[in-house]
Amino acid sequence: MALEILVEAENLTKKFGDLVAVDDVNFEIFKGESFGFLGPNGAGKTTTMRMIQSVSPLTEGKLTLAGMDVTEHGREIKSIVGVAPQEDNLDPDFTVFQNLIVYARYFDISKEKAKRKAEELLKFVQLEEKRDVIITSLSGGMRRRLILARALMNEPQILILDEPTTGLDPQARHLIWTKIRNLQKQGVTVILTSHYMDEAAQLCDRLIIMDHGKIIEKGKPAELVKKHVGEEVLEVLYSKEAMECLKQNFSDARIDVVGDKIQVFAHKPRGVLAKVLEEASFKGALIRDSNLEDVFLKLAGRGLRD
Amino acid sequence: MSNIAALFRVPKLSYRVWKVWMRNKDVFMKTYKTNFLPSLLEPVLYLLALGLGLGGFVQAINGQPYINFIAPALVAVSMMFSAFYECTFASFVRMYYQKTFGAIIATPVSIEEVITGEILWGATKSLINSSIVLAVIVAFGLVPSPLFLLVPPLSFLVGLLFSAIAMCFTAIVPNIDAFNYPNFLFITPMFLLSGTFFPLTSMPEFLQVAAQIFLPLANAVEVTRSLVLGNIQLSILLNLAWMLIVTPVFFILAINLMKKRLIK
Numbered sequence A: 001m002a003l004e005i006l007v008e009a010e011n012l013t014k015k016f017g018d019l020v021a022v023d024d025v026n027f028e029i030f031k032g033e034s035f036g037f038l039g040p041n042g043a044g045k046t047t048t049m050r051m052i053q054s055v056s057p058l059t060e061g062k063l064t065l066a067g068m069d070v071t072e073h074g075r076e077i078k079s080i081v082g083v084a085p086q087e088d089n090l091d092p093d094f095t096v097f098q099n100l101i102v103y104a105r106y107f108d109i110s111k112e113k114a115k116r117k118a119e120e121l122l123k124f125v126q127l128e129e130k131r132d133v134i135i136t137s138l139s140g141g142m143r144r145r146l147i148l149a150r151a152l153m154n155e156p157q158i159l160i161l162d163e164p165t166t167g168l169d170p171q172a173r174h175l176i177w178t179k180i181r182n183l184q185k186q187g188v189t190v191i192l193t194s195h196y197m198d199e200a201a202q203l204c205d206r207l208i209i210m211d212h213g214k215i216i217e218k219g220k221p222a223e224l225v226k227k228h229v230g231e232e233v234l235e236v237l238y239s240k241e242a243m244e245c246l247k248q249n250f251s252d253a254r255i256d257v258v259g260d261k262i263q264v265f266a267h268k269p270r271g272v273l274a275k276v277l278e279e280a281s282f283k284g285a286l287i288r289d290s291n292l293e294d295v296f297l298k299l300a301g302r303g304l305r306d
Numbered sequence B: 001m002s003n004i005a006a007l008f009r010v011p012k013l014s015y016r017v018w019k020v021w022m023r024n025k026d027v028f029m030k031t032y033k034t035n036f037l038p039s040l041l042e043p044v045l046y047l048l049a050l051g052l053g054l055g056g057f058v059q060a061i062n063g064q065p066y067i068n069f070i071a072p073a074l075v076a077v078s079m080m081f082s083a084f085y086e087c088t089f090a091s092f093v094r095m096y097y098q099k100t101f102g103a104i105i106a107t108p109v110s111i112e113e114v115i116t117g118e119i120l121w122g123a124t125k126s127l128i129n130s131s132i133v134l135a136v137i138v139a140f141g142l143v144p145s146p147l148f149l150l151v152p153p154l155s156f157l158v159g160l161l162f163s164a165i166a167m168c169f170t171a172i173v174p175n176i177d178a179f180n181y182p183n184f185l186f187i188t189p190m191f192l193l194s195g196t197f198f199p200l201t202s203m204p205e206f207l208q209v210a211a212q213i214f215l216p217l218a219n220a221v222e223v224t225r226s227l228v229l230g231n232i233q234l235s236i237l238l239n240l241a242w243m244l245i246v247t248p249v250f251f252i253l254a255i256n257l258m259k260k261r262l263i264k
Helices: A045-052 A074-080 A096-105 A111-124 A140-151 A170-185 A197-203 A221-229 A240-249 A272-279 A292-300 B002-007 B017-030 B032-057 B066-097 B100-104 B111-139 B146-172 B176-193 B205-214 B216-229 B235-262
Strands: A005-016 A019-030 A034-038 A060-065 A081-084 A158-162 A189-194 A206-211 A214-219 A232-237 A254-258 A261-265 A286-289
Touching: A005 A045, A005 A189, A019 A045, A019 A060, A019 A189, A019 A214, A034 A045, A034 A197, A045 A060, A045 A158, A045 A189, A074 A081, A081 A140, A096 A111, A096 A140, A096 B017, A111 A140, A140 A158, A140 A170, A170 A189, A170 A197, A189 A197, A197 A221, A197 A292, A206 A221, A206 A292, A214 A221, A214 A292, A221 A292, A232 A240, A232 A272, A240 A254, A240 A261, A261 A292, A272 A286, B002 B235, B017 B032, B017 B100, B017 B111, B032 B066, B032 B111, B066 B100, B066 B111, B066 B146, B066 B176, B066 B216, B100 B111, B111 B146, B111 B235, B146 B176, B146 B216, B146 B235, B176 B216, B205 B216, B205 B235, B216 B235
Parallel strands: A034 A189, A034 A206, A081 A158, A158 A189
Antiparallel strands: A005 A019, A005 A060, A206 A214, A232 A261, A232 A286, A254 A261
8 A cells, every 4th residue: 555645844943043943854644643743942843843733824835735745735734733832822711622613613523423422532531520620620641632632632643642651550541642642543544743752662663862952863763773772782780890891792782881880782693691791790791672762862862952 | 124024024814713712702601700700899889989089179080970970980091901911921921930831832723813802802801801891880870861772882992902912921921920910000100190080171282182092991981981971972983093093903912012022
């Protein structure tokens, strides 16, 4: 089956005064896939989302959704896109249920249909019991779930999730992930941003890593891990002797010192690291599967972003 | 130059403006009982304190007792206050703290329609509150002319005018405290100097003219008083024309200033 392109960006650029937030970026997103934008704070992820949903005008380049140019067809695009923004902009003047009904009205959804859809979605995000509660009394996790439900009121073809689980506890995160996977199965195209690498690895078919407004890598999560950091990482508690020894054993590997730990990215087949460990004894030694976070830190560096 | 032209670009609007209006109406209806009380009590207090109390020491104005003179002004003043507060403080809270505008423009409703809906709602608040005041002065027996029935439609126009002006301030203030400036430099002087509590004719002529040109409330008071007292003069056509010309200018300016603030 040929892949159908749903979102296409060509030389997409966004400037705020002198600041180039998104810098000449190209990507395409296929119908039905889950596509992630990863990057540290200030990488340009949210700005890109806002251009995709047609609320922020492009500075340069071209961006189309379902064949429609975002600059000319804002209204049509907004009607087929569902947005769960990063900031909490639920309407505090209304109850949970009314939030959904009032939102549906902006999409010209009939009152009967809106009521039916709202009941259905409250069930989907497990908020039926909070139906008539004023939203200021909801927990953070409940609010995120309500925002997700609200984004689904117009039965969108494309669902944009800007950091869907930031600030949530593990239970709430896993619940949101389950819901997102359900939607993927129903064929909804999901575009999400995150700075949680485990989240991206779990949810995205393909992803882009952005930094300083540019794309620094793109691909499938597992392939990126294999390509950049190998399958396994060796971690050892830092000491001078250990460092010397590791440098001798892995002369061509990348060796990082992180806090009080040494990390060795050896790109060796599984098992090789274990053999080395058997021969030399290191304090606090541990072999683990490498992950997307290792890739991310390698590519984006460890410097703090504020 | 193109920047200034952009501020006066005529917006494209659709029926969706009413969806924003309905959102605000729905919130209002949840608390309408507490909303009515201040609008009901305030004019009663003014009529008692100024009309009856102070009025006892004031000579008749154009053959009218003082309380009859200020009664229609109280109606006009309530048009100004309700529209201005709705589209400054209340709109700012929705825009800045609640992020309601941001949520709405992710849907097929445009930012121009959001701001228009807010201004229409401000005008509606003017209509509602001034009608309550009107009912109070009718109850006090201070409304001799059946022309008072034209005051509610007038209050919608006056409400549009003050809502549009208010929204321009909302588009440019850095924070909610900054509304103190338009409040003390614009609204309060206007409240006192628009022919509300004393006739403009007691001021030098150039000040009378200046009041009619620069003070929106002076125009609103003139027309309201004519309708309530049944004393129609041709000059109120000038007052109406002034409002009909100035309102669309501020309306378009408000939308474009807001667009500049919110669409980045």
